[in-house]
Amino acid sequence: MSASPSNGVTPRHRPASPPMGRARYAVVLVLVALGMLLLGARIVTLHVLDQPFLQGQGNARILRTEPLSAHRGMITDRHGEPLAISTPVVTLWANPQEIADDRIQRLMLAQALGMSLDELDGRLERYADHEFMYLRRQLTPAAAQRVLDLRLAGVYAQHEYKRYYPAGEVTAQLVGVTNVDDRGQEGLELAYQPHLAGTPGKRRVVKDRRGQLVRDLEVLREAEPGGELTLSIDQRLQYVAYRELKKAVAEHEADGGIVVMLDARTGEVLAMANQPSYNPNNRAGLDPQGLRNQAIVDVFEPGSVVKPLAMAAILESGEYSLDTVIDTSPGWMRIDQFTIRDIRNYGELDLAGILEKSSNIGMSKLVLGLDEPRVPELYCRLGFGQSPETGFPGEAVGSLPAPVRWSSSQWAALSYGYGLSVSALQLASAYTALANDGVRMPPSLLKRAQPASGVEAIEPAVAHELLRIMEASVQPGTGGRRAAVPGYRVAGKTGTVRKSSARGYEKDAYRSLFAGIAPVSDPRIVTVVMIDRPRGDDYFGGAVAAPVFSRVAGSALRLLDVPPDQRERQ
Template identity: 75%
Template sequence: MSDASRSGVTPRRPPPMAPMGKARYRVMMTLVALGLALLAGRIVDLHVFDRSFLQGQGDARTLRTDTIPAHRGMITDRHGEPLAISTPVVTLWANPQDLPEDDIQRLMLANALGQELDALNERIARYAEREFMYLQRRMTPEAAQQVLDLRIPGVHAREEYKRYYPAGEVTAQLLGVTNIDDQGQEGLELAYQPYLAGVPGKRRVLKDRRGRLVRDLAMLQEAQPGGDLTLALDQRLQYMAYRELKAAVTENDADGGIVVMLDARSGEVLAMANQPSYNPNNRAGLDPQGLRNRAIVDVYEPGSVMKPLAMAAMLETGDLPLDTVVDTSPGWMVIDRFTIKDIRNYGKLTLAGILEKSSNIGMSKLALRLDDPVVPAKYRALGLGQSPGTGFPGESTGSIPAPVRWSSSQWAALSYGYGLSVSALQLASAYTAIANEGRRLPPSLLKLGQSPAGEQVIDPDVARRILGMMDQVVEPGTGARRALVPGYRVAGKTGTVRKTDAGGYQEKAYRGLFVGIAPVSNPRIVTVVMIDHPRGDSYYGGAVAAPVFSRVAGNALRLLDVPPDARDPES
C-alpha cells in the first residue's frame, strides 16, 4: 500500500487539454508547414526558374575580368636602331586585410622588397581599411619572383611594362618620357601617345576569395601592341652632335646649346642635340631645365645669321645690282635716335663683303634703299613666324612684327636679325631654301618615304648667288674660318646676338650662332649651332659655334659617305 493510500489522500490527475490550446497548436503547426513550403518553393524558384541569380552571385565572388597590358610600340632611328623600348616588369600589390600579422613574415617581406620594416608596417596600417595597396612597382621579373616565392598571404603580382631609352641623355628631349603607367608625358612619347600605346586586352579568370588566380577561363580580347615609330634621326650623327655640343658648352662655361642637322635634300632631322640634358632612365634629382627641347620650343633673336636670307629678298627685287658697293664708313650710323654699329669701320664693301664682314651698317643701308617690306615678307615665305608643323608638343612659331607703322630703325634691324624671334629648327628649315636652289623643305622628325617637293620661295639664280657668297664667308682669314671642314667646301654665316630679359638687353650676355651648308657643290646637310651665354675667352659665333659645326659636319659628311669637294689648292 502506497503512502498516499495509507494517508487517505487521493492523487490528482492532470486536467484535460483546453479546447483553445489545441487550436493554438494547430495554428503553429500550420504556420511551420507553410514556412517550410515557402522555403521549398523559393529553393525551387532559385534553382529552376531564377538560376541565373545564384550563378551571378557566385560569379561575382569568383570570376574576374583581368586587363592584359599592351606592349608599347618601339621608337627607332632611321636605320632601325632602338631609341625607346618597353621591357616587361612586375608590380607587386597586396590586400592589407589579408597580410599576416606575424612579425617574422612581415620582416621577410620587407627584406625581399628592400624596405624598412617600420616603413612597411606604417603603410600597411595606413591602408588597413582598403583592399589594395602597392608594395613595389615595376620590379624586374626575377626580383618579383623572389618575393612571390615567400608565399606570403595577400601578396599578388601584376604584369606591366617599363620604358627604357638606350641612348639615355643623348636623345632625351626629343623622345620625351613616359610616366609610371607607361603613358607619354613629354616629347614624341606624348605626341604619338595613342599610336604608341596600343589597346589593352581582357581575359576571364577564376580567383579565390583572397584574389589569388585559380584558373584562366577565356580570352575575351587580345592585347593589340602599339605601333612602331621610325624617326628621321640617325643615331650615329646624334651621338656625335651631342658629344661635341656638350664638350663646347663645358669648354665655354655656357648655359646651354643646340645643334640641329637637317638633310638638305629632304628636310629630315638627322640630329637634334640639346644642352643641358638629363638621363630619362634615372630621373632622380632631375633638373627641369633639361626637359625642354630647346631646338623646337625656345625662340630667340637670331642676329647676323639672317643676313643671307635678307639679302636674298633684296636681290629678288631686281633693284639691287650685283656689283653694288656700300660705303659703311665710319662704322656707325644713327636711325630714329638708335645707333647701329659694326665692330670696326670696314669702309666700302661689296654684297659678298657685307656678308663676310657681317656689316650691320651695310645691311641697314641696303634695306633702307627699298620701298617695300620685302625682307619680312621673305622671312614669312621661309616659314618663320609660323608653326614648323612637326607635331612636337609646344613647338614655337616665333614672331615677325606686323608691318604697321614700321620705323626706319625697325626696318633696318630686321635686315641684320634683330626685332624677330625664331627657333633653331625654323632657322635650319629656312636655310634649306639656299641649299636647294630656292626650294624650302618643311622639317620632319619622322623618316620620309620620299623627299618632298618643297616650296619655291627664292629665285633659283638668287639662291645660287647667296650660296656662293656664303662660300666666300668660310675661308681662311675670315671670321668664320674655324668652321672649315677639311676636304669639303662649306657655306656658312656666323651670328652673335645679345640676350634679352624682361628689362631689355642684358649686359655681357650673348648667344653665339653658326649656320652652315655642306658641301657647297652638292649640299647634303644644313646645320645650326647655338651656344647660349658663353663665359669663356670669347662669345662670338665664329669662336664658339663655328668650331662645333666644323667637327659635327666633318664627321657627318664622312659617315654619310659624301665625296669631298674641296678646291685644289694649286688651282
C-alpha cells in the same frame, strides 16, 4: 506455505515494452516521405530554377576579369635602331586588411621588397581602411617573384610594361618620356600617345579566396599593341652632335646649347641635340630645364646668321647688284636716336664684302634703300613667324612683326637679325632654301615615305650666288674659318647676339651661332649650332659655334658616305 499451481509448472515472466501502434508507425513513415519529397524538391529547385543565381554567386567568388596590358609601340631611328622600347615588369600591390599582423611575416615581406619594417608598417597603417595599396611599382619579373614566393595573404601581382630608352640622354628631349602608367608625358611620346599606346585586352580567370590565380579560363579580348614610330633621326649623327655639343658647352662654361641638322633635300631632321639634358631611364634629381627641347620650343633673336637671307631679298629686288658698293664709314650710324655699329670701320664694301665682314651698317643702308618691305616678305616665305608643323608639343612659332608703321631703325634691325625671333629648327629650315635651289623644305621629325613638296622662297640664281659668297666666308682669314671641313666645300655664316630679358639686353651675355651648308657642290646637310651664354673671352660665333659645326658636319659627311669634293678656290 503458498500453494503451487496445480499442474506443477512455474509461469515464465516477459519484459514490459508495449509494441508500436500502427497509427504511430504510419505517422513516422509519412514524415520521412514528406522530408524526402521536400529535399528532392529543393534539389530540383537549386539545380533547375535557382541554377543561374547560384552559379552567378559562385562565379562572383572565384571568377575575375583582369586587364591585359597592351604593348606600347617602339620608337626607332630612320634605320630601325630602337630609341624607346617597352619591357615587361610586375607591379606588386596589397590589400592591407588581409595582411596578417605577424611580425615575422611582415619582416620577410619588407626584406623582399627592399624596405625597412618600420616603413612597411607605416604604409600599412596609412592604408588600413583601404583595400588597395601599391607595394612596389615596375619590378623586374625575377624581383617580383621573390616576393610572391613568400605566399603571403593579401599580396598580389599585376603585369605591366615599362619604357626603356637605349640612347639615354642623347635623344631625351626629342623622344620624351612616359609616366609610371606608361602614358606619354613629354616629346614625341606625348605627341603620338594614341598611336603608340595600343588597346588593352581582357581575360577571365579563376582565383581562390586569397586572390591567387588558380586557372586561366579564356581571353575575352586580345590586347592590340601600339603602332611603331620611325623617326627621321640618324642615331649615329645624333651621337656625334650630342657629344660635340656637350663638349663645347663644358669647354666654354655655357648655360646650354643646340645642334640641329637637316637633310637639305628632304627637310628631315637627322640630328637634334640639346644641352642641358637628362637620363630618361633614371629621373632622380631631374632638373626641369633639361626636359625642354630647346631646338623646337625656344626662340631667340638670330642676329647675323639671317644676313644671307636678308641679302637674298635685297638682290631679288633688282635695285642692287653684286657690284654695288656701299660706304660703311665711319663704322657707325645714327637712326631714330639709335646707334648702329660695326666691329670696325670697313670703308667701302660690295655686297659680297658686306656679308663676309658681317657689316650691320652695310645691311642697314641696303634695306633702307628699298621701296617695299621685301625682307619681311621673304622671311615669311622662309617660315619665320609660323608654326613648323612638326606636331611636337609646344613648338614655337617665333615672331615676325607685321610691317605697319615701322620706324627706320626697325627696318634696319630686321636686316641684321634683331627685332624678330626664331627657333633653331626654323632657322635650319630657312637655310634649306639656300641649299636647295631656292626651295625651302618643311622640317619633319618622322622619316618620310614620299618626298615632301617644298616652298619656292628664293630665286635659284640668287641662292647660287649666296652659296658662293657664303663659301668665301669660311675661307682662311675670315671670321668663319674655323667652320671649314677638311676635304669638303662648306658655306655658312657666323652670328653673335646679345641676350635679351624683360629689362632689355643683358650686359656681357651672348648667344654664339653658326649656320652652314655642306658640301657646296651638292648640298646634303644644313646644320645650325647655338651656344647659350659662353663665358670667357671667346664668345663670338666664329670662335665658339663654328668649330662645333666643323666637327659635327665633318663626321656626318663621312658617316653618310659623301665623297670629298675639295678643290682650290678660284
